[in-house]
Amino acid sequence: xxxxxxxxxxxxxxxxxxxxxxxxxxxxxxxxxxxxxxxxxxxxxxxxxxxxxxxxxxxxxxxxxxxxxxxxxxxxxxxxxxxxxxxxxxxxxxxxxxxxxxxxxxxxxxxxxxxxxxxxxxxxxxxxxxxxxxxxxxxxxxxxxxxxxxxxxxxxxxxxxxxxxxxxxxxxxxxxxxxxxxxxxxxxxxxxxxxxxxxxxxxxxxxxxxxxxxxxxx
Amino acid sequence: xxxxxxxxxxxxxxxxxxxxxxxxxxxxxxxxxxxxxxxxxxxxxxxxxxxxxxxxxxxxxxxxxxxxxxxxxxxxxxxxxxxxxxxxxxxxxxxxxxxxxxxxxxxxxxxxxxxxxxxxxxxxxxxxxxxxxxxxxxxxxxxxxxxxxxxxxxxxxxxxxxxxxxxxxxxxxxxxxxxxxxxxxxxxxxxxxxxxxxxxxxxxxxxxxxxxxxxxxx
Amino acid sequence: xxxxxxxxxxxxxxxxxxxxxxxxxxxxxxxxxxxxxxxxxxxxxxxxxxxxxxxxxxxxxxxxxxxxxxxxxxxxxxxxxxxxxxxxxxxxxxxxxxxxxxxxxxxxxxxxxxxxxxxxxxxxxxxxxxxxxxxxxxxxxxxxxxxxxxxxxxxxxxxxxxxxxxxxxxxxxxxxxxxxxxxxxxxxxxxxxxxxxxxxxxxxxxxxxxxxxxxxxx
Numbered sequence: 230x231x232x233x234x235x236x237x238x239x240x241x242x243x244x245x246x247x248x249x250x251x252x253x254x255x256x257x258x259x260x261x262x263x264x265x266x267x268x269x270x271x272x273x274x275x276x277x278x279x280x281x282x283x284x285x286x287x288x289x290x291x292x293x294x295x296x297x298x299x300x301x302x303x304x305x306x307x308x309x310x311x312x313x314x315x316x317x318x319x320x321x322x323x324x325x326x327x328x329x330x331x332x333x334x335x336x337x338x339x340x341x342x343x344x345x346x347x348x349x350x351x352x353x354x355x356x357x358x359x360x361x362x363x364x365x366x367x368x369x370x371x372x373x374x375x376x377x378x379x380x381x382x383x384x385x386x387x388x389x390x391x392x393x394x395x396x397x398x399x400x401x402x403x404x405x406x407x408x409x410x411x412x413x414x415x416x417x418x419x420x421x422x423x424x425x426x427x428x429x430x431x432x433x434x435x436x437x438x439x440x441x442x443x444x445x446x447x
Numbered sequence: 448x449x450x451x452x453x454x455x456x457x458x459x460x461x462x463x464x465x466x467x468x469x470x471x472x473x474x475x476x477x478x479x480x481x482x483x484x485x486x487x488x489x490x491x492x493x494x495x496x497x498x499x500x501x502x503x504x505x506x507x508x509x510x511x512x513x514x515x516x517x518x519x520x521x522x523x524x525x526x527x528x529x530x531x532x533x534x535x536x537x538x539x540x541x542x543x544x545x546x547x548x549x550x551x552x553x554x555x556x557x558x559x560x561x562x563x564x565x566x567x568x569x570x571x572x573x574x575x576x577x578x579x580x581x582x583x584x585x586x587x588x589x590x591x592x593x594x595x596x597x598x599x600x601x602x603x604x605x606x607x608x609x610x611x612x613x614x615x616x617x618x619x620x621x622x623x624x625x626x627x628x629x630x631x632x633x634x635x636x637x638x639x640x641x642x643x644x645x646x647x648x649x650x651x652x653x654x655x656x657x658x659x660x661x662x663x664x665x
Numbered sequence: 666x667x668x669x670x671x672x673x674x675x676x677x678x679x680x681x682x683x684x685x686x687x688x689x690x691x692x693x694x695x696x697x698x699x700x701x702x703x704x705x706x707x708x709x710x711x712x713x714x715x716x717x718x719x720x721x722x723x724x725x726x727x728x729x730x731x732x733x734x735x736x737x738x739x740x741x742x743x744x745x746x747x748x749x750x751x752x753x754x755x756x757x758x759x760x761x762x763x764x765x766x767x768x769x770x771x772x773x774x775x776x777x778x779x780x781x782x783x784x785x786x787x788x789x790x791x792x793x794x795x796x797x798x799x800x801x802x803x804x805x806x807x808x809x810x811x812x813x814x815x816x817x818x819x820x821x822x823x824x825x826x827x828x829x830x831x832x833x834x835x836x837x838x839x840x841x842x843x844x845x846x847x848x849x850x851x852x853x854x855x856x857x858x859x860x861x862x863x864x865x866x867x868x869x870x871x872x873x874x875x876x877x878x879x880x881x882x883x
C-alpha cells in the first residue's frame with residue numbers, strides 16, 4: 230500500500246506512469262512547434278516530435294547499455310509521440326491561448342523524466358553521480374537533440390534553469406531516499422519542488438550567469 | 448532455388464548484397480559533394496563519406512543493441528566508403544554530367560537500405576512498427592548525420608518524399624510477406640515501387656505539405 | 666619491469682594514466698573557451714566540458730558495444746571535467762598568456778586519446794583498420810561533439826592535421842608493435858612523433874588540401 234494511499238486513491242507509481250505519457254506528449258508537441266518555426270514538412274514534424282520526446286531516455290539507455298530501449302519494447306510510444314506532433318499542426322492556430330499550458334506541461338515533463346531517469350540508474354545499482362547524470366540526461370537530452378536537428382545551439386546550454394532544475398529534482402529525490410523518508414512522499418515532493426523552481430524561473434526570468442569569452446584559441 | 452531464378456540467374460540475396468555496395472558507394476559520393484560545398488579538406492571528405500554511408504546502419508544497430516556493427520565486422524566497408532568519397536574529388540569536375548546517375552543511385556540506396564533494415568529487425572523478432580522504423584533509420588539516418596555535420600537542418604525533415612519513400616517501401620515489403628507472396632518477388636517489387644515513387648517525386652517536385660509556425664513559445 | 670625503467674623510474678602505464686587526466690582536463694578547458702565564445706551559461710560550460718573530454722571514448726565504446734563506459738565506471742571523471750571547465754571561467758582572463766600551453770596540452774590529449782583508443786580495440790581483438798579507427802574516434806569525436814553542440818562545422822573536417830595526426834600516431838604504434846619493438850618504447854615513440862607532427866602543423870600552418878565544390882546536387 231502506498232504511503233499516500235490514504236490521501237488519494239491513486240498509486241504513485243501509476244501516477245508516474247500517467248505523468249510519463251503527459252510528458253512525452255507535451256515534449257512531442259513543443260518539438261512540433263520548433264519544427265514549424267523551421268518550416269519542416271509533416272514527416273519532419275512527426276519525426277522531430279518522436280525523437281525529442283523519446284530521445285532523452287534513448288540516449289540514457291544507450292550510454293548505460295540498457296536494452297531494449299523503451300520505444301523498442303513499447304512501439305506504441307512512437308505512434309503516440311509522432312501522432313501528438315501531427316495533431317499539433319491542427320491545433321497550432323489556437324496555440325497562443327495554450328502557451329502557458331504548454332510551458333507548464335513541458336516543466337512537468339522535465340521533472341517526471343528526471344525522476345524516471347534516476348530510478349533507472351538506481352535500479353542498475355549506479356553510484357550517486359551517475360544517478361543524477363541519468364536523471365539529467367533523461368530530462369534534457371531530448372531537447373538537445375531537437376535543437377541540434379534544428380541547427381540551434383541547445384537552449385539547455387545557454388538559457389533558463391533547465392539542467393539546474395533537473396539536478397535539484399534528482400538531488401532532492403536522492404536526499405529524501407537517503408534520509409529514509411517514505412518513497413512516495415519523496416518522489417512527489419521532489420517533483421513538486423523541482424516544478425516550482427522551474428515555474429518560478431520562467432516567471433521571473435531567472436538564469437545562470439553566462440560565461441562570455443571573445444578571444445580565439447586558434 | 449529463388450522464386451525468380453528461372454527469369455534471371457542471379458540469386459536475389461546476392462543481388463541485395465551487390466546493391467548494398469552500390470548503395471554505400473553512392474551515399475559516400477553524394478556526401479563527398481556535400482563536403483566539397485562546405486570546403487572540407489580531404490580527410491573530412493573521407494570521414495563524411497564513411498559516416499554518411501555507414502551511419503544509418505550504425506544508428507539502427509546501436510538503438511537495437513545489435514553488435515558488432517557491420518563496419519566493425521567488415522572493416523573493408525570503411526575503406527570502400529572513404530575511398531569512394533576521395534575518388535569523388537577527382538571525378539567531381541565531370542559530376543554535372545553524372546548528376547542524374549547520382550540521384551538515381553542515391554534513390555537505389557534509399558530503398559536497398561530500407562529493405563536491409565527491415566530484414567535486420569525481422570531477424571530480431573521485432574514488431575511491425577519497429578521493423579518499419581528500422582528500415583527508415585537505416586535508409587535515412589546517414590543523411591541526417593551528414594546534414595548535422597554540415598550544420599544544415601536535415602533535408603529529411605524539410606523536403607522531398609525521402610522518409611515517405613522508406614515507409615512505403617517497408618510497408619509494401621511487410622504487406623507482401625504478410626500476404627504470403629514469394630519473398631524474392633516481394634523484396635524486388637517493394638524496391639522497384641519505392642524507387643519509382645522516389646524518382647517520380649524528384650521528377651515532378653512532389654513533397655509533403657509543410658508546417659509553418661511563426662510564434663515563439665519562449 | 667618497464668623497458669625504459671632504467672631511464673626513468675616512472676612506469677609507462679602509470680605515465681599513460683597521468684597523461685589521460687592531463688588530456689581530459691585540457692579538453693574540458695578548451696571546450697569551456699568554445700562555450701564562452703557562444704556565451705553559454707555556467708551549466709552549459711560544465712556540460713560542454715564533460716561531453717567534449719569524455720565524448721570521444723564514449724562514442725568509441727558505444728560503437729564497439731563495450732560497457733560500462735569509462736565515466737559510468739569512474740563517475741569522478743564527470744566531476745573532474747565539469748570542474749575543470751568551470752575553473753576555466755575564473756582563469757580565462759589570464760588565458761591569452763596560456764594560449765600556447767593550451768594548444769600544447771590539447772595536442773598531448775590527441776595522441777594520448779589515440780593510443781588509449783588503439784589499446785582498447787587491440788584488447789577486444791579487433792583488426793588493424795578498426796584499431797586505427799578506434800584511436801581516431803577516441804582522439805577526435807569529443808571535438809566533433811563540441812563543434813556540433815556549438816553549431817559549427819567540425820574543425821576536424823576542415824582544418825589542420827588533426828585526424829591525420831591521430832592516424833599517424835596509431836599507425837606508428839601498430840607498426841612498432843608489429844616489428845616486435847619493446848611496447849613502452851613504441852608507445853612513447855608514437856606519442857612523441859605524433860605530438861611533434863601536430864606541433865609542427867600548428868607552427869607552420871600545415872593543412873590537408875581542401876575539396877571545393879560549388880554546384881548543387883539537388
